[in-house]
Amino acid sequence: MKRNRIFTLLLVLAGGLVVAFYLFGGGVDANIVTELRLPRLILTVFTGMTLAGIGSVYQLMLANPLAEPYILGISSGSAFGSILFGVLGLTLLMPLGGFIGAVATLLLVWRLAQKKGSFDRSRLLIAGVIAGMFFAAGISLVMYLFQKDTMIILGTLMGNLGHVFTRGEWSFFLVLMGVSLLILAWLWFRAPALDIMSGGDIYAGSVGINVSRVRKEIFVLTSLLIGITVSYAGIIGFVGLIIPHVVRFFVPSGQKRVYLWSLAAGGIFLLLGDLVAKNIAAIELPVGVVTAAVGCPFFVWLMLRK
Amino acid sequence: MKKNPFGLIATLLLLAILITGACGDRKDTQGQTRIVALSPEVAEIIASLGGTSLLVGVTQECKYPPELAGIKKVGNFGAVSREAVLALKPDLVFTSALEQDALTTDLAKMGLTVKQIYPKKLDDLPLVVLQIGELIGKTEEAKILADSLSSGIAAMRDQTAGKTRPKVYLEIYRDPLMSVSDDSFVGEIIEAAGGDNIFSTLERDYARVSPEAVVKAQPDIIICYSRDSLESILARKGWQDIPAVRSRRVYFETDIDPDLIQQATPRTLEGMRRLYKLFFPSEE
Numbered sequence: 198m199k200r201n202r203i204f205t206l207l208l209v210l211a212g213g214l215v216v217a218f219y220l221f222g223g224g225v226d227a228n229i230v231t232e233l234r235l236p237r238l239i240l241t242v243f244t245g246m247t248l249a250g251i252g253s254v255y256q257l258m259l260a261n262p263l264a265e266p267y268i269l270g271i272s273s274g275s276a277f278g279s280i281l282f283g284v285l286g287l288t289l290l291m292p293l294g295g296f297i298g299a300v301a302t303l304l305l306v307w308r309l310a311q312k313k314g315s316f317d318r319s320r321l322l323i324a325g326v327i328a329g330m331f332f333a334a335g336i337s338l339v340m341y342l343f344q345k346d347t348m349i350i351l352g353t354l355m356g357n358l359g360h361v362f363t364r365g366e367w368s369f370f371l372v373l374m375g376v377s378l379l380i381l382a383w384l385w386f387r388a389p390a391l392d393i394m395s396g397g398d399i400y401a402g403s404v405g406i407n408v409s410r411v412r413k414e415i416f417v418l419t420s421l422l423i424g425i426t427v428s429y430a431g432i433i434g435f436v437g438l439i440i441p442h443v444v445r446f447f448v449p450s451g452q453k454r455v456y457l458w459s460l461a462a463g464g465i466f467l468l469l470g471d472l473v474a475k476n477i478a479a480i481e482l483p484v485g486v487v488t489a490a491v492g493c494p495f496f497v498w499l500m501l502r503k
Numbered sequence: 504m505k506k507n508p509f510g511l512i513a514t515l516l517l518l519a520i521l522i523t524g525a526c527g528d529r530k531d532t533q534g535q536t537r538i539v540a541l542s543p544e545v546a547e548i549i550a551s552l553g554g555t556s557l558l559v560g561v562t563q564e565c566k567y568p569p570e571l572a573g574i575k576k577v578g579n580f581g582a583v584s585r586e587a588v589l590a591l592k593p594d595l596v597f598t599s600a601l602e603q604d605a606l607t608t609d610l611a612k613m614g615l616t617v618k619q620i621y622p623k624k625l626d627d628l629p630l631v632v633l634q635i636g637e638l639i640g641k642t643e644e645a646k647i648l649a650d651s652l653s654s655g656i657a658a659m660r661d662q663t664a665g666k667t668r669p670k671v672y673l674e675i676y677r678d679p680l681m682s683v684s685d686d687s688f689v690g691e692i693i694e695a696a697g698g699d700n701i702f703s704t705l706e707r708d709y710a711r712v713s714p715e716a717v718v719k720a721q722p723d724i725i726i727c728y729s730r731d732s733l734e735s736i737l738a739r740k741g742w743q744d745i746p747a748v749r750s751r752r753v754y755f756e757t758d759i760d761p762d763l764i765q766q767a768t769p770r771t772l773e774g775m776r777r778l779y780k781l782f783f784p785s786e787e
Contacts, residue, residue, distance in 0.1 A: 361680060
């Protein structure tokens with residue numbers, strides 16, 4: 198209980214500080230704060246929340262502590278679509294390409310994961326990993342063929358929160374984000390079912406949960422969310438894997454609470470990561486590199502303490 | 504001593520084949536240096552010195568002048584087939600730097616004569632022309648071209664001296680945003696043509712920049728090579744107060760061909776003149 202309170206306090210303090218620095222650091226005029234920094238902050242927090250939240254769901258649903266949002270291959274498919282559009286010159290449509298890639302991968306994994314209507318977790322995991330490898334190979338191919346566009350490709354693969362929004366794009370993104378927040382809320386309501394399912398499919402079935410269906414729904418809806426985040430922010434590793442584990446260290450049980458805290462901690466952590474990425478060196482670093490560099494030592498410390 | 508007529512015939516035949524083979528080979532290369540140029544810049548310089556007939560291999564990117572089209576392609580700039588280069592039996596291979604650094608080492612290891620040429624500064628351009636001219640035996644032509652380039656560059660510098668320089672932002676990528684520093688060739692061309700590159704110093708010649716920095720720098724002119732459209736740039740969040748956006752002074756590939764200002768070639772002078780026209784339209 199005490200630990201829980203410390204965590205809350207830390208999170209609120211850190212969050213407030215990070216947001217303040219993020220928006221007003223360096224003293225700039227109002228136009229830059231509202232038109233450039235605020236959209237980036239919203240994209241960053243949303244991405245961090247989504248990744249960490251889905252990470253916590255996957256770790257429980259797939260009964261695998263190594264599960265993270267990218268494990269089911271959706272991110273590779275999405276990145277592939279986005280990169281393909283980018284190198285073909287459709288820079289403005291890259292998010293659309295990312296989304297198409299995500300949906301295509303979703304259908305592929307869906308098809309592979311199903312056998313006679315059952316949707317078990319090992320099949321899902323294998324299907325996801327296979328799809329991921331397939332699209333990763335596609336990305337390597339595009340990278341090789343379009344070497345001039347390495348920056349577009351790296352921007353997607355290493356995370357890029359500095360997406361340049363036009364006004365139209367921004368309104369569209371807000372709509373997508375609204376839908377995504379609804380899905381995130383829905384995942385919160387599924388938390389008790391996930392808790393029960395972690396005790397085994399047979400047990401969950403015996404208390405009246407349609408395990409296969411819950412898994413399908415979660416898979417489809419989270420895939421859409423991942424597609425959206427990868428489309429706008431690229432692939433940002435680590436957040437979805439480590440944040441739920443860190444949260445569980447403070448909030449040991451109950452997916453409902455683990456999930457909520459993961460959302461909060463993920464958003465703040467990624468914001469911090471981006472703040473560091475933008476300011477630590479003279480050149481802006483890829484945010485994915487920073488999240489790993491900051492997060493891994495912290496996690497090691499946490500493990501050693503335990 | 505018994506003679507084996509078959510052995511003798513076979514030996515003679517072999518000799519004959521060897522000799523004709525060697526002669527044929529020699530005829531092919533007699534007097535003509537066989538040259539492979541792997542960068543569009545060097546290929547263009549060679550062509551402008553009248554050396555197109557010496558070229559036996561180029562890369563996909565070598566498209567100017569159009570007469571290069573008929574020459575064998577040995578890959579693209581970043582992925583050159585070492586085997587294809589070797590098969591052309593070149594006397595001399597021109598490589599560039601950066602992506603072609605490893606290739607340069609490899610080709611040299613294979614026993615080929617390799618010259619790495621990467622003009623990074625505007626003032627290097629005439630020197631590089633002279634160097635290439637000497638290597639391919641077109642010294643006279645090279646002197647003439649180098650002199651005209653030097654005087655053209657000097658004239659451009661005189662013309663822009665003392666002028667109020669418009670602030671210029673060159674965008675080479677949109678997501679993530681990337682621009683160039685004055686240390687890059689194109690950055691120097693912008694400066695030489697009378698513009699003031701808003702990112703004079705960056706950590707690298709081509710580097711990521713933040714949208715914030717662009718908005719703060721308030722460029723008067725935007726040159727956009729990031730395949731974005733005018734409508735989309737005008738609609739970018741937070742960019743409305745940039746002078747270049749307000750006055751619609753945003754230019755694209757169709758306004759100024761990137762090859763004219765991004766590559767160090769004889770056409771660079773033309774590129775500088777076109778930039779000058781964009782920077783100082785009132786002088787027209």
